[in-house]
Amino acid sequence: MKKYLLAVLVDNKPGVLTHVSGLISRRAFNIESISAGYTEEPSVTRINIVVSVESENELDQVVNQLSKLIDVIKIVNLSKAPSIERELVMIKVRATKKDRADLVNIVDIFRANIVDITPENVVIELTGQQSKIDAICEVLSEYEIVEIARTGAIALSRGPIPVKRM
Amino acid sequence: MRMNGAQAVLESLKKEGVDIVFGYPGGVVLKLYDEVYKMNFPHILTGHEQGAVHAADGYARASGKVGVVFATSGPGAANLITGIATANMDSVPLVCITGQVANPAIGKDSFQEVDVCGITTPITKHNYLVKDVRELPRVIKEAFFIARTGRPGPVSVDVAADVFNTEFDYEYPETVKLRGYTGDYTGDAAEIDAAVAAMEEAKKPLVFFGGGVTSSGTSEELRAIVERLGVPSTSTIMGLGCMASGAKGYLGFAGMHGSYGANMAIQSCDLLLCIGMRFSDRVTGRVAEFAPRARIVHFELDPAEVNKNVHADYRVLGDLRWSLPLFKEKLLASHTDFAAKHEEWLRHTLQVAEEHPFSYQEDGESIKPGALIRKISALMDEDTIAVTDVGQHQMWAAQFYEARKPRQFLTSGGLGTMGYGLPAAMGAKLACPDKKVVLFTGDGSIMMNCQEFATIADHDVDVKTVILENHLLGMVGQWQRLFYHHHYSASELKGKRDFVKLAEAMGLKGYRLTKQEELETVLPKILAEPGPAVIDCIVPQEENVLPMVPGGKRLDQMVLGGE
Known part of the structure; x- marks a missing residue:
């Protein structure tokens, strides 16, 4: 299975997310993550989808089927273009006094931040590529992880050309 | 112009050239129906919302125009679902206008509330929920544009009840502005050159066409191409009529119950020229061994259909109205003597x-x-337009009825919807009052929407309904005979039904034929009489539809008849 990050520009209208997510489930596509948000144009929403496929053919199917949706304006496979990919994670870890120093070390090594602290736990925030986030999650699994929230990956193309003109 | 939402709906339908609506009223569409009454808008009240949507589908398939349906919220809209899915699978243009509960009631599990957009998302080309009357003209304009352009399909427009009552300044847009959809499918001429070159090289090419030729109205181009190439041709069930049955080299339809000659030709050809079709499992048999010797050229409008089920070696993406004329021209200009090359x-x-x-x-x-x-x-x-229901009679109709022109063999090909036939036949007759309409159905299928006999009688719609009565759900029974030790589990119909009396109870003439000789003595008179009629024909129960490709087998592994 190979992963690709698709940037999908859609009309900012009600029902669009239903159309996109409904299509993904109906066609039984494997989705690793999906996130959506406003863009520089108020009428356009950008959906970031990480799709996991067996073959190029399957990838074409995902793109072609999504393209058929009337409210999809443009799809670009940013994994095939020079691009920067990021994900944000927040991890709440049980932290007694004796663990705290170790946790601060880990946070420093990963260039993460501690964004909340109480006598019982800390919340660690990290932005980076998915592999880096997977790595910190693995290291922290030695401690007691209370909960994790991840945004899913987003990406931008490098250079001056935006996705809408690619 | 100042008007309310209900008037705006009807005004917009007029601007789209809609001459008939099929529907069923209810609570939240009372305002809409009041305007139907005041404007005397042509409307057919069916016996069931499912009947309305299949009737609109039959209307659309027979005429090529967009079929229009009205239904109320909740159960009314839910009853459309099978019909919308049927139209979606066979790429039939529909606009389904449903009432939704009023804006303040949405999301509160109100009386007769159902999430129409949620339910119809997987079975429509597009759908809308209109909560603001000012959006209504644009949405209806877009709905018709989307339904009829590109690969046609059903569009659902769900309108909150208060929108019908609200007054506003109505103006119908001249044009449609959609950033993600233009409806223009002009392709790349280089792909056609490659297809021509492949044709010039091929020794044993076969043309294989489907419903795309019907919906794009390109059967004349298709016939000219086949003639120029001097090759055999075959079709899917959706393509029936695009080549006249009996035309030179036409082998009949292919697939599970298709002709032996067509299936064998697919398995032995060295180039398969596929035009406007989508390689359904009913057509390919075991897909990994479909057309094993052939390079595949796929002329197709919808990019998602190319390489979906079968890999295409050459693709020609684009509207057949663009690609086929160009392809024909280039074939005519070619120096290859196709006819001589393909004669043997x-x-x-x-x-x-x-x-x-x-x-x-x-x-x-x-x-x-x-x-x-x-x-x-x-x-x-x-x-004549022939319409079928679904099951054994449908396959026999496909095998033995000689469809001569496109849009004259209407059948639920993709979804296989029992109960489609009767309302669709009614819609077809209303679309084409000058053409004769004959429906082939079974004693299973007809019961699924037999309430529409009353609608046909109410409006004196001249449909001749031919019931092949074998006291069995025939296709289920056939599979049970062949693969389930002859266990007629839940498939026998005990024979207490009396379709002649049913016809008479609904206000129609009913006849029963039981003997072969009556096909000569009685049948021609019944068919020649004007007005609707139900002809109940008793046929043997154990008859199989043959030949047949059993599930999971290759096209050349057909079970043949014992003639």
Whole structure:
């Protein structure tokens, strides 16, 4: 299975997310993550989808089927273009006094931040590529992880050309 | 112009050229129906919302125009679902306008509330929920544009009840502005050059066409291309009529119950020229061994259909109205003597086809389904529209009815919806009042929407309903005979139904035929009489639809008839 990050520009209208997510489930596509948000144009929403496929053919199917949706304006496979990919994670870890120093070390090594602290736990925030986030999650699994929230990956193309003109 | 939302809906329909609506009223669409009354808008009240949507579908398939349906919220809209899915699978243009509960009531599990957009998302080309009357004209304009352009399909427009009552300044937009959809499918001419080159090289090419030729209205181009190439051709069930049955080299339809000659030609050709089709599992048999010797050229409008089920070696993406004329031109300009090159191959395929034609054995007594359908086919003129339900009779109709022109063999091909036939036949007749309409159905299928007999009687819609009654859900029974030790589990119909009385109770004339000789003595008179009629034909129970490709087998592993 190979992963690709698709940037999908859609009309900012009600029902669009239903159309996109409904299509993904109906066609039984494997989705690793999906996130959506406003863009520089108020009428356009950008959906970031990480799709996991067996073959190029399957990838074409995902793109072609999504393209058929009337409210999809443009799809670009940013994994095939020079691009920067990021994900944000927040991890709440049980932290007694004796663990705290170790946790601060880990946070420093990963260039993460501690964004909340109480006598019982800390919340660690990290932005980076998915592999880096997977790595910190693995290291922290030695401690007691209370909960994790991840945004899913987003990406931008490098250079001056935006996705809408690619 | 100042008007309310209900008036705006009807005004917009007029601007789209809608001359009839099929529907069923209810609570939240009372305002809309009040305007229907005041404007005397042509409307057919069916017996069930499912009847309305299939009728609109039959109307659309027969005429090529967009079929329009009205239904109320909740159960009304939910009853449309099977019909919308049927239209979606066969790419039929519909606009379904449903009432939704009023804006303040949405999301509160109000009386007769159902999430129409949520339910219809997987079975429509697009859908809308209109909560603000000012959006209504634009949405209806877009709905018709989306339904009829590109690959046609159903569009659902769900309108909150208060929108119908709200007054606003109505203006119908001239044009549609959609950033993600233009409806323009002009392709790349270089792809056509590659297809021509492949044709010039091929020794044993076969043309395989489907419903895309019907919906794009390009059967003349198709016929010219086949003639220029001098090759055999075959179709999917959705393509029936695009080549005249009996045209030179036409092998009949292919697939599970298709002709032996067509299936063998697919398995032995070296190039398969596929035009406007989507490689359904009913057509390919075991897909990994479909057309194993052939390079595949795929002319297709919808990019998502290319390489979906079968890999295409050459693709020609684009509207057939663009690609086929250009392809024809380039073939005519080619210096290759196609006819001479293909002569031996054409002769061979026709010879194979002649070895195993569609056939049945007469016993001199009972009415054989094949004989019945062949007789009706001979009695009807070349403009007649044949409609089917789903099951054995559908396959026999596809085998023995000679569809001569496109849009004259209407059948639920993709979804296989029992109960489609009767309302669709009614819609077809209303679309084409000058054409004769004959419906082939079974004693299973007809019961699924037999309430529409009353609608047909109310409006005196001249549909001749031919019921092939075998006291069995025939196709289920056939599979049970062949693969489930003859266990008729839940498939026997005990024979207490009386379709003649049913017809009479609904206000129609009913006839029963039981003997083969009546096909000569009685049937022609009934068919010649004006006005709707129900003809209940008792046929033998154990008759199989053959030939047949059993599930999971290759197209050349057909079970043949015992002629």
